[in-house]
Amino acid sequence: MTTGTPPRAEPSAPPVGGSTVPSTAPPGSPRLRWFSTARVRASLREFLTLLRREQQWLWIVVPYLLAWFVPAQWCWYQWTNLSQPLAFEPWIFLGTGLLIWSRRQDLAHQWNRLTTKYPPTHRRRRGNAILLVAACILYLFSHIVQVKGITVFSLVLVALGIVYQVYGREIVKALTIPFLFFLLIIPPPDSAADGMAVRFLNASLAIASRPLHVTSIQPTGNNGRLVQMGDYSVEFDYHASGFNIVLHLCVLTLWYVLYRRLNPAYGVYLAVVGSVLGLGVNIVRIVAVGYLHPRNQALAEALHRFPAILIAVACFLAALLLMRLLSRISLRVPAPATRVAAGAGNAVTMAISPLIWLLSSLGHLGRLFTLSERKLEAGLTRLFDRKKKKPQPRRR
Amino acid sequence: MAKMLLTGGTPLARMGVLLGITATLGTFASVRFKHAGDWLPDNVPQEVGVWQGVDTPISKAILASLGAPQAIGRKYVNALGEEVYVSIISAGAFENYHDPTVCVAGNGFLLTGKRNFLLDGPKSGEVRAMVFRQINSSTGAPVRILMYYWQQNRDATTATEPVMGNYRDILARFRTGFGAVVQGHQTCLVRVYTFLDPDDEKGVQTQRNVEEISKALYRALKENGESQS
Numbered sequence: 001m002t003t004g005t006p007p008r009a010e011p012s013a014p015p016v017g018g019s020t021v022p023s024t025a026p027p028g029s030p031r032l033r034w035f036s037t038a039r040v041r042a043s044l045r046e047f048l049t050l051l052r053r054e055q056q057w058l059w060i061v062v063p064y065l066l067a068w069f070v071p072a073q074w075c076w077y078q079w080t081n082l083s084q085p086l087a088f089e090p091w092i093f094l095g096t097g098l099l100i101w102s103r104r105q106d107l108a109h110q111w112n113r114l115t116t117k118y119p120p121t122h123r124r125r126r127g128n129a130i131l132l133v134a135a136c137i138l139y140l141f142s143h144i145v146q147v148k149g150i151t152v153f154s155l156v157l158v159a160l161g162i163v164y165q166v167y168g169r170e171i172v173k174a175l176t177i178p179f180l181f182f183l184l185i186i187p188p189p190d191s192a193a194d195g196m197a198v199r200f201l202n203a204s205l206a207i208a209s210r211p212l213h214v215t216s217i218q219p220t221g222n223n224g225r226l227v228q229m230g231d232y233s234v235e236f237d238y239h240a241s242g243f244n245i246v247l248h249l250c251v252l253t254l255w256y257v258l259y260r261r262l263n264p265a266y267g268v269y270l271a272v273v274g275s276v277l278g279l280g281v282n283i284v285r286i287v288a289v290g291y292l293h294p295r296n297q298a299l300a301e302a303l304h305r306f307p308a309i310l311i312a313v314a315c316f317l318a319a320l321l322l323m324r325l326l327s328r329i330s331l332r333v334p335a336p337a338t339r340v341a342a343g344a345g346n347a348v349t350m351a352i353s354p355l356i357w358l359l360s361s362l363g364h365l366g367r368l369f370t371l372s373e374r375k376l377e378a379g380l381t382r383l384f385d386r387k388k389k390k391p392q393p394r395r396r
Numbered sequence: 397m398a399k400m401l402l403t404g405g406t407p408l409a410r411m412g413v414l415l416g417i418t419a420t421l422g423t424f425a426s427v428r429f430k431h432a433g434d435w436l437p438d439n440v441p442q443e444v445g446v447w448q449g450v451d452t453p454i455s456k457a458i459l460a461s462l463g464a465p466q467a468i469g470r471k472y473v474n475a476l477g478e479e480v481y482v483s484i485i486s487a488g489a490f491e492n493y494h495d496p497t498v499c500v501a502g503n504g505f506l507l508t509g510k511r512n513f514l515l516d517g518p519k520s521g522e523v524r525a526m527v528f529r530q531i532n533s534s535t536g537a538p539v540r541i542l543m544y545y546w547q548q549n550r551d552a553t554t555a556t557e558p559v560m561g562n563y564r565d566i567l568a569r570f571r572t573g574f575g576a577v578v579q580g581h582q583t584c585l586v587r588v589y590t591f592l593d594p595d596d597e598k599g600v601q602t603q604r605n606v607e608e609i610s611k612a613l614y615r616a617l618k619e620n621g622e623s624q625s
Contacts, residue, residue: 059412
């Protein structure tokens with residue numbers, strides 16, 4: 001990948017039907033299982049070889065990580081508390097990397113087309129530094145005003161600026177979806193998130209009040225609610241709002257739909273089903289906490305503080321199962337029009353992101369859902385071996 | 397360095413150097429904000445005319461909500477039993493800058509009046525005077541607070557703009573942040589307040605009391621800033 005002087009040989013197009021990603025297994029060795037210690041070691045060895053070969057990217061990676069040092073401190077509490085609404089944000093890095101990985105063939109084709117058609121200095125092959133410089137200025141401004149949303153946005157722009165300067169406009173266009181997903185790492189104003197959490201908490205408590213025989217609900221500090229039930233009271237805060245569960249679930253659903261390039265309607269159904277499940281679980285949790293509080297306060301508190309992100313993941317998986325079931329019952333529920341993320345990548349995507357190559361080589365994390373869905377599909381086919389009901393045509 | 401940045405090395409190296417400089421300057425800004433919060437005057441008067449000062453330390457919970465700055469809390473009492481409360485907070489990062497219009501209002505008070513004026517003569521700094529009101533739930537009588545608030549730098553310049561809102565007050569934050577990072581300002585937030593006596597309907601005596609204490613504090617901070625600079 002030519003990125004400096006003296007110019008290097010342009011990467012060749014990926015061989016037809018094969019992979020250009022160096023195999024993680026030495027030639028002639030037995031096929032390794034998709035996740036094993038030997039594979040991890042082999043992947044790490046290859047990653048280190050790649051790093052040694054692509055050392056020039058350290059010029060970018062190290063200062064970029066340094067630039068994240070202060071904003072990460074500002075966001076630390078929200079990122080490390082698993083019940084905070086924004087606890088999903090650190091995972092956006094991984095999600096974006098996997099999205100880029102899933103598009104590596106498109107990127108490779110695009111790059112090959114550009115390299116064969118245009119000389120290295122053509123404006124379609126190279127961008128300029130304007131975006132990067134503007135992003136750096138915005139970063140400095142954000143440190144003067146100490147607004148973490150602006151700082152994180154500037155860092156997203158920096159990444160975009162680097163890709164634009166090195167690879168040009170066409171590659172940036174090809175990376176639109178991953179970069180738009182990357183924007184989810186920008187924290188919204190605290191008041192917006194707190195406001196939504198309070199609304200969801202009020203609604204959840206209103207629904208849970210009947211089974212708990214609630215007599216009064218009073219606001220407390222930190223946007224909490226003191227719920228009076230008979231002769232005792234329980235304080236609920238953002239942990240039990242349900243907003244955090246819904247937000248995590250929607251982001252996870254979005255990533256899943258983008259990664260697997262599914263039918264958007266299926267994504268909407270999935271998000272709605274998952275959110276309903278998540279809110280239902282949250283209300284059951286509130287009722288359980290209210291019931292357990294006078295009997296076992298420690299357990300009630302543990303239940304109250306159970307990480308919302310884990311509940312969201314569980315509800316997402318349950319929603320996937322439910323959607324499979326529903327799509328088999330009725331054609332009106334959109335089925336996922338899947339195109340499984342294709343096989344190995346090539347030198348271009350490795351040059352774009354050695355980290356993505358590492359993640360793919362280490363565990364093929366993106367394949368986890370594909371494998372589980374295939375198994376599920378086979379199981380459900382056996383269980384519901386019947387024809388779907390087709391909607392009757394209208395009679396005039 | 398500039399030549400290397402513009403023409404030397406590979407494009408990735410040039411971008412990396414630019415990023416490195418940017419990241420370093422960003423970290424430097426955080427250090428400067430910490431420096432801005434390192435000034436807490438040690439000459440806050442114990443007596444002001446007929447007023448006797450009594451230390452009333454600010455609670456740890458409140459300080460934690462403000463980002464754990466250095467702080468002085470004091471109450472001035474005169475022979476008539478009138479009291480004026482003072483808090484001085486070292487202002488470093490913006491989480492130290494809690495505005496009374498938000499914090500006092502958050503405790504159920506309504507802002508009913510606000511005015512800026514020069515505290516100690518034509519060449520002095522500007523302060524913000526506010527009146528808050530709340531109806532006492534048990535007696536039904538109104539409770540009123542008169543508060544003077546300002547941000548004072550070592551060089552005796554003051555500011556009264558709210559900077560709590562991330563986006564709403566972004567220009568004010570930029571001015572304050574520019575002062576801290578580029579000009580090296582060290583700042584204290586000063587609040588001087590008291591409850592209006594129900595008999596002092598127009599607040600004349602109350603204002604006189606608050607103004608006397610405020611002027612003494614302004615002069616003390618100015619003197620401390622000049623002596624240590």
